[in-house]
Amino acid sequence: MTYELPKGFLWGGATADFQYEGGFSEGGRGLSSHDYETDGSKDNPRHHTMKMPDGQIIAPRSSFFYADPVPPEAQPVFLEDAYYPSHQAVDFYHHYKEDIALMAGMGFNVFRFSICWSRIFPTGEETEPNEDGLAFYDQVIDEMLKYGMEPLITICHDEMPMHLALKYNGWSSRKVIDCYLNYCRVLFERYGDRCRYWLTFNEINAVRGFGPCGTRESSGQAHYQAVHHMFVASAKAVKLGHELMPDSQFGTMYAMSELYPASCKPEDVFHRLQERRENWYFIDTMGRGYYHPYAKDIWRRRGVKEIVMEAGDTEILLEGQLDFISFSYYRSNTTKAGDDWFTVGGSPNPYLEETPWGWPVDPLGLRHVMNEIYDRIQKPIFIVENGMGAVDELDENGLVQDDYRIAYLRDHLQAMADAINIDGVDCLGYTMWGPIDLISLSTGEMKKRYGFIYVDMDDKGRGSLKRTPKKSYYWIKEIIASNGAKLAE
Numbered sequence: 001m002t003y004e005l006p007k008g009f010l011w012g013g014a015t016a017d018f019q020y021e022g023g024f025s026e027g028g029r030g031l032s033s034h035d036y037e038t039d040g041s042k043d044n045p046r047h048h049t050m051k052m053p054d055g056q057i058i059a060p061r062s063s064f065f066y067a068d069p070v071p072p073e074a075q076p077v078f079l080e081d082a083y084y085p086s087h088q089a090v091d092f093y094h095h096y097k098e099d100i101a102l103m104a105g106m107g108f109n110v111f112r113f114s115i116c117w118s119r120i121f122p123t124g125e126e127t128e129p130n131e132d133g134l135a136f137y138d139q140v141i142d143e144m145l146k147y148g149m150e151p152l153i154t155i156c157h158d159e160m161p162m163h164l165a166l167k168y169n170g171w172s173s174r175k176v177i178d179c180y181l182n183y184c185r186v187l188f189e190r191y192g193d194r195c196r197y198w199l200t201f202n203e204i205n206a207v208r209g210f211g212p213c214g215t216r217e218s219s220g221q222a223h224y225q226a227v228h229h230m231f232v233a234s235a236k237a238v239k240l241g242h243e244l245m246p247d248s249q250f251g252t253m254y255a256m257s258e259l260y261p262a263s264c265k266p267e268d269v270f271h272r273l274q275e276r277r278e279n280w281y282f283i284d285t286m287g288r289g290y291y292h293p294y295a296k297d298i299w300r301r302r303g304v305k306e307i308v309m310e311a312g313d314t315e316i317l318l319e320g321q322l323d324f325i326s327f328s329y330y331r332s333n334t335t336k337a338g339d340d341w342f343t344v345g346g347s348p349n350p351y352l353e354e355t356p357w358g359w360p361v362d363p364l365g366l367r368h369v370m371n372e373i374y375d376r377i378q379k380p381i382f383i384v385e386n387g388m389g390a391v392d393e394l395d396e397n398g399l400v401q402d403d404y405r406i407a408y409l410r411d412h413l414q415a416m417a418d419a420i421n422i423d424g425v426d427c428l429g430y431t432m433w434g435p436i437d438l439i440s441l442s443t444g445e446m447k448k449r450y451g452f453i454y455v456d457m458d459d460k461g462r463g464s465l466k467r468t469p470k471k472s473y474y475w476i477k478e479i480i481a482s483n484g485a486k487l488a489e
């Protein structure tokens with residue numbers, strides 16, 4: 001069986017503004033909810049730096065699954081001795097021409113990036129957008145189009161203007177839906193003539209805590225209410241987008257690890273179903289346009305008393321269904337009765353190797369997930385993140401010989417091609433995470449690198465920021481040029 005993919009398959013890379021763009025105080029950009037999040041490491045979680053009214057500094061953990069609650073009276077503060085990776089990131093803001101040319105050099109025909117909401121609406125509540133911010137993304141889009149690269153735009157990648165997070169407690173308020181739609185309208189009117197593919201949110205099923213969805217509490221009630229507002233906002237954005245841009249196609253992005261029961265013990269298998277539904281909850285609601293009956297069981301188990309809905313919410317969920325289902329896939333997880341991803345964590349899988357950051361490597365899991373999603377929601381899918389975070393060392397010639405990355409990507413791309421060519425899954429494309437090294441979301445490090453292109457920068461932002469293609473750069477170029485056929489070699 002060939003690994004060659006159907007004609008028109010989209011090959012590219014994916015990034016997020018606060019991990020890649022930098023330029024945080026330039027071009028009229030407002031503060032974003034990740035801006036006061038410190039760096040960290042695998043064993044040292046990232047923090048928000050906050051000040052209490054009595055001057056006491058507090059540092060709640062910001063890691064999304066285990067985020068600490070943020071007291072309502074706490075205000076963000078920048079500390080002189082802290083490092084905030086989003087401020088410079090790897091400076092796409094000033095390197096976009098060079099970076100896009102490098103991506104074009106690999107043959108990318110799509111590039112996924114996120115627009116920084118506070119670059120367009122600095123507080124989220126202005127009546128007029130920030131023209132400098134809009135002009136920046138005009139230049140980025142035009143530069144991509146020069147090379148025949150389709151933009152795939154994430155409207156909201158785990159962030160929001162700080163002002164909205166503080167004033168409204170993020171997505172827990174319906175007010176934020178209006179702010180978001182205002183923002184979407186501006187994007188659609190400005191870029192709709194050049195951009196077809198849109199994602200309303202990133203990893204909507206994973207966002208918890210103050211950074212990603214802006215709520216100060218990480219409790220089930222606050223979280224699921226905020227998520228309901230995000231569902232409504234997404235559906236309204238899809239409807240508006242289809243009206244303003246008839247050729248547009250919309251997805252929302254989900255974090256989709258494979259999930260195995262730790263044994264064939266019926267209790268473990270049933271527990272796997274319940275844990276899996278914590279993810280299906282998001283895909284089912286947005287892909288089908290209504291809450292599945294099992295939602296009530298999730299709310300009960302997660303301590304949700306009631307999801308407050310307004311008249312029209314049910315209708316809009318149906319009207320604003322997604323056109324395709326997009327997801328990230330990095331790893332698999334294993335679960336047994338008594339495990340809880342949000343509290344206890346999962347179980348080890350003795351059959352799989354792990355990356356240096358402890359993420360099990362599981363290419364066949366990708367094929368399985370693609371099938372599961374496509375069987376469930378009969379809409380095209382789109383893999384919009386995949387890749388391996390690794391420590392890259394420069395050799396004596398200043399090059400990175402990243403055979404481990406090539407092996408990871410080859411195995412995952414072969415699995416993807418099998419899902420398409422053998423299992424018949426309709427997949428629009430594949431965008432590898434972080435084609436140019438960027439800041440890690442979970443740890444805030446630079447050391448955890450994903451790219452085909454090395455960036456000379458360390459964990460504290462020191463370095464020339466020089467970009468150098470790695471061995472994998474030349475490998476993926478060949479794979480893309482053959483539309484996958486060379487994966488067989």
Ligand code: BGP
Pocket residue numbers: 016019202203255328385389433439440441442443448
């Ligand atoms: C996803 C996010 C990305 C990205 C990626 C890799 O959850 O959508 O923003 O960073 O994971 O994770 P990390 O950077 O923590 O290695």
